[in-house]
Amino acid sequence: AWPMTMGPEPMIMIFLMSVRLAISVPPCIFVNGFSSAYGFDDPAVNLHARIQLKRNFFVLKFVHQIAKLLGKLGYTYISPEECVAERGGLYGVLLKDILRRQLQKINQFEFSGVAYKFSADNIEKAISDLDEPLTDGLIRTSEKIYDALMLGKSYLEKLADGTSKSFNLKYIDWEHPENNDFAFAEEVTVRGNTTNRPDIVIYLNGIAVGVIEL
Numbered sequence: 001a002w003p004m005t006m007g008p009e010p011m012i013m014i015f016l017m018s019v020r021l022a023i024s025v026p027p028c029i030f031v032n033g034f035s036s037a038y039g040f041d042d043p044a045v046n047l048h049a050r051i052q053l054k055r056n057f058f059v060l061k062f063v064h065q066i067a068k069l070l071g072k073l074g075y076t077y078i079s080p081e082e083c084v085a086e087r088g089g090l091y092g093v094l095l096k097d098i099l100r101r102q103l104q105k106i107n108q109f110e111f112s113g114v115a116y117k118f119s120a121d122n123i124e125k126a127i128s129d130l131d132e133p134l135t136d137g138l139i140r141t142s143e144k145i146y147d148a149l150m151l152g153k154s155y156l157e158k159l160a161d162g163t164s165k166s167f168n169l170k171y172i173d174w175e176h177p178e179n180n181d182f183a184f185a186e187e188v189t190v191r192g193n194t195t196n197r198p199d200i201v202i203y204l205n206g207i208a209v210g211v212i213e214l
Contacts, residue, residue: 062214063186063199063200063214066200066212067184067186067200070184070200070202073182074182075182075183075184075202076181076182076183076184077183077184077185078095078183078184078185078203079185080185080186080187080188080189082185083095083185083188084189086098086206090189090190090191091190091191091192092131093131093190093208094127094130094131094206094207094208095183095203095206095207096127096206097206098181098183098203098205098206099127099130099171099205099206099207100123100124100127100206101181102180102181102205102206103118103123103126103127103169103171103205104117104118104123105179106170106172106173106176106179106180106205107169107170109157109167109168111159111160111165112160112161114160116157118155118157118167118169119157119158122155122156122157122169125155126153126155126169126171129148129153130145130148130171130207132144132145148171149171149172149207149209151168152168152169152170152171153168153169154166154167154168154169155167155169171205171207172204172205172207180204180205181203181204181205181206182202182203182204183202183203183206184200184201184202184203185200185201185203186199186200187199188200188201188208198211198212198213199212199213199214200212200213
């Protein structure tokens with residue numbers, strides 16, 4: 001949810017964060033035959049494996065509860081298969097079709113009293129600019145992306161009178177949050193130098209802005 005009484009900074013604190021929860025599941029939590037039904041107390045399974053089984057079961061249950069809560073808050077669920085298709089594979093992180101649609105929806109510029117939409121070329125350039133490699137290092141790249149999300153970026157548009165002028169394109173509609181797209185996905189596998197698979201990823205207009213790792 002996005003309370004209208006909140007200013008930009010508290011909202012950034014909500015969305016641009018990573019939540020990590022260290023969960024310890026005591027063996028006594030599964031009782032009255034429940035453990036046996038799932039093999040948690042099977043003597044053929046060593047103690048470490050039984051504890052891991054219990055933890056995995058608890059994490060899956062907790063992930064399901066979080067997913068239900070996000071659904072009630074108005075977030076759209078995206079299946080792992082849909083997420084990979086939107087990202088164009090396991091190496092991408094942006095949900096590009098959603099981002100493209102949202103950039104077209106929430107952006108326009110005005111010239112001589114007439115409202116215009118940004119060109120398709122500039123929409124694609126805005127997507128490409130956000131999908132920036134870490135050539136400048138993690139900190140500098142993060143700063144640049146943060147600035148783009150908060151302030152938008154300027155793109156040159158050709159006008160009806162034959163001249164050109166730069167206009168600001170925004171990635172997030174901070175003034176009218178109902179215009180944004182809120183979604184989440186589970187078990188999002190991202191490959192790079194290493195492979196990461198967070199339990200839940202929060203997306204705002206197709207941009208990954210939050211991670212919930214249990």
